[in-house]
Amino acid sequence: MSLTGRKFWSEPDGVDRAAANVRERSRVVDGPADLDDLVERVADAECVLLGEATHGTSEFYRWRAQLSARLIREHDFDFVAVEGDWTSCYRANQFVRGDESGPETVRDLLGGFERWPTWMWANWEMAEFFEWLRLHNEEFEDDADRVGFYGLDVYGLFESLHAVLDYLEDEYPEHVEEVKEAFRCFEPYGEDAREYAKSTRMVPKTCEDEVVELLTSMRERAAERAVENAETHEEAFDLEQNALVAKNAEDYYRTMASGHGDSWNVRDEHMVETLGRLKDHHDGGKAIVWAHNTHVGDARATDMESKGRINIGQLAREEWGDDDTAVVGFGSHRGSVVAADAWGDPMEEMDLPAAKSGSYEDVFHAAGGEDRLLFTDDVADDDALAEPRGHRAVGVVYHPAAEGGNYVPTDLRERYDAFLHLDETTALHPVDLHAEREHVPELYPSGL
CATH class of the missing domain: 1.20.1440 (de novo design (two linked rop proteins))
Incomplete structure (x- = not known):
């Protein structure tokens, strides 16, 4: 599966052919109900890994919350584990479980995420999910039946x-x-x-x-x-x-x-060691993981393999098997994002420019500009969409003017089991930038 020496950017006709594949192989997503098939496809997995192309995009958080709530409600998943610190996320675990020693309010909880980048978890998108999970857990008298949240x-x-x-x-x-x-x-x-x-x-x-x-x-x-x-x-x-x-x-x-x-x-x-410990702690329980695409998308389907790097997606598939590990990647063509100019710098809302020509994001946009869901096993071997391409990855430090360096060579079919493309996305709503909750714009999809 090595991508060393492979070509990742196609000519315009290659983009057109791949866009035609997208229109044929994927489905348009207009709302949460359009994810019914995705929920059913991943429901039997032991680990469902939900990615994100940035750490500062509102829609990625909201769609992951929608998927997670469905898997918890309808398919009895046991815990959510995220790319966050153990100590601060354990306070969230205490809150959602209704532990008296935990934070009393969701605002108290959000204030406890003090390590930079604070915006990853101290945001209003997460507040809604934390409050929903606490309400869900109130239905169960036995603490062992309550869904956990961990870093x-x-x-x-x-x-x-x-x-x-x-x-x-x-x-x-x-x-x-x-x-x-x-x-x-x-x-x-x-x-x-x-x-x-x-x-x-x-x-x-x-x-x-x-x-x-x-x-x-x-x-x-x-x-x-x-x-x-x-x-x-x-x-x-x-x-x-x-x-x-x-x-x-x-x-x-x-x-x-x-x-x-x-x-x-x-x-x-x-x-992955912590994920395994959490599964054992929940008697072999079913896990939902939230982390960046670079962590959940199988490293062997990128140029990471040539650098000797592994990641959660690869290790989870090796540990629990391909059938019991479902990987869902996320991406967007353009919009806005929260990030910083350098490590430790103040957060700011930045433009997310239109994706680089020939990238997966560009191909999905060229298919019509809609939000789309693709199951990667629906892509045929001879499809132009099957060719490896660049796939955007934005971290907590981001320079939109240097956009060309933010693409990971990727074989989409091998990296993910499903891919959700959101054509235009908006910046996350961190508490520090939107201190008064009533001033936060209406968020959709919400209403967990």
Whole structure:
């Protein structure tokens, strides 16, 4: 499936032929009811991976919410896991489960997403989904029947260490010294994971041993707690997961700085390890994953493979099988998006220019300018649409003027099981940019 040395941009006649394939093979989407076939096709999978072409597009969040609500309501999916930090997303889990120790209101919850880029989860699109999920869970008296919400990501080293410390101070004060030992190792870096990473390039001393020992100890504490009731079982899982995040985050930042490995792989391996742990935690439960297309779309169908990179989509298919892993990609032709000029800079609403000529987004637009859903196994081998093409990927840092660098060479049929093209999309509505909820424009599709 290697795409090395392949051509990814076609001549105008190639675009025309591929657009004709789109019109023939796909279906127009006018509203949520047009996703009925998609819901039915993915309903039996153990893992449904829902992508996004940017981290700042309103429609991607709203359509994923619609799909997730249908899968939860109609097909008993057990949890949603997202490309977010464990600690802040666990507060969301407490909120949607109605845990008294969690945030009281959705606004309190949104205020807890403090790590940059805050807009990914502190937005009004997510607020509606969180409130719907909480209402859905109120129908169940047994906590084990309630749908969870969790973060898969490896960021948040110090947040997870603090969470372990807080838990031990309340439940196991005799073991507080174990986590303080890990803190002392990181102390010279001012709780700045990037400063720690930079230091390991010049000084061989690392904190690897400390976080490995902490994880071992916390697994013992978690095992002790897991034998009690369901609520305690959830707390025990949180304790062990925070220790795992600390261990893998240390590995991630050290790898990023050393240049001797690929920190991308460390990150995605952690996310799949966490996904597997969550499935086990829910007795083999069915999972919905929200993450960028670059994480959920099978890496082997892109040029990532030639760079030695893997991702969630590839690892999930290898772990649970193609039949039990459904991957849905998202894309758009033009519109607006929330992003930043550089890492850590303030968010802003930017133009999303018309997609590059010859890209998948350009082909779908040329098919008529409608929103369309394509099941990739409907594409024939001799279709022009079957040819690998560029596929836009916009991150949290974006420069519209340098648009040409934002395309991933892709074999669409191998990367996704289904692809939802939204021809014109709009920017996300972060709380920081739309502080008063009543001033947020009417969002469609909504009404979960």
